[in-house]
Amino acid sequence: MGKTLKRSKISELAQRVNSKSGGLALVLTAEDVAVEGFCMSNCGFHGSNSREKSAFVWVDNSVTQCPGQCARASHQLIYGPQSAPLGAPNGDVGIDGMVVNIASLLAGTVTNPFGRGYFQGSADAPLEVASACAGMYGKGAYPVYAGELLLDSSTGASYNAQGANGKKYLLPALFNPYTSQCSPMVRVFRGALLCAICYNELDGWVHSILSAGLIGSGLV
Numbered sequence: 001m002g003k004t005l006k007r008s009k010i011s012e013l014a015q016r017v018n019s020k021s022g023g024l025a026l027v028l029t030a031e032d033v034a035v036e037g038f039c040m041s042n043c044g045f046h047g048s049n050s051r052e053k054s055a056f057v058w059v060d061n062s063v064t065q066c067p068g069q070c071a072r073a074s075h076q077l078i079y080g081p082q083s084a085p086l087g088a089p090n091g092d093v094g095i096d097g098m099v100v101n102i103a104s105l106l107a108g109t110v111t112n113p114f115g116r117g118y119f120q121g122s123a124d125a126p127l128e129v130a131s132a133c134a135g136m137y138g139k140g141a142y143p144v145y146a147g148e149l150l151l152d153s154s155t156g157a158s159y160n161a162q163g164a165n166g167k168k169y170l171l172p173a174l175f176n177p178y179t180s181q182c183s184p185m186v187r188v189f190r191g192a193l194l195c196a197i198c199y200n201e202l203d204g205w206v207h208s209i210l211s212a213g214l215i216g217s218g219l220v
Helices: 007-017 093-111 211-217
Strands: 024-029 044-049 054-060 174-176 181-183 196-198 207-209
Touching: 007 024, 007 044, 007 054, 024 093, 044 093, 054 093
Parallel strands: 024 054
Antiparallel strands: 044 054, 174 181, 196 207
C-alpha cells in the first residue's frame, strides 16, 4: 500500500483483519506513514460497517509529523498557550500520544459506533464522549489545564493510570451526560490488563478494555 494512504485504505486494512461480525479492529500506522487528513483534520478516526456490525479505530504515530497537535499532552503546542508540556509517561512522545488517541477513539466507538449513538453537535463533525473533553485528564481540569495528575518521581512525567509491568499512562477524561461535566480517571488500575476505561459516575455507561490492542501491538 505504500507510505501515503487515503482514508479508504484504512477501512480496507480494517476489513482484512476484522472478518467477524461484531468485531472491533485497531489499525495503527508508523511515524513514517502519511494518512489523508492526519494532522490537518484529525489525529485518528473510527469507522464502521453497519452491515457486518463491526467497527475499527485508526491512529497514527505523530512524533515526526505533528506532535504539537496529536501528542500535545507531552509536546509543546503548535498553537495556543505555550505552557510547559506534561512529561510523556513512558518517555516516548509519539507512542504516549497514540495511547491517548486510542483511548479517546475507543470511547467514541463504544458510545457512537455507527453514527447514531451519543455525540454533541452535528453528525458530520460530532463532539464525542472524549473529544468533548480534549486536553482534560485530571481533577479540576479545564481547556488549558490538564488537571491534577500523579507524578512519576523518577522521570517527572505525569500520568493517571497504571497498567501491566508497572507501565504508566495518561488517559483522557470523558463527558458525563448525567452531570454535563468531564469526568477524569479517579483511581489507578493495576493487573494483567493495561487499563479499563471506567470513569466516575458513569454507572456502566462506558466500560471498555484497552489491553488487547495495545499489548498485542507492542505499545507496552
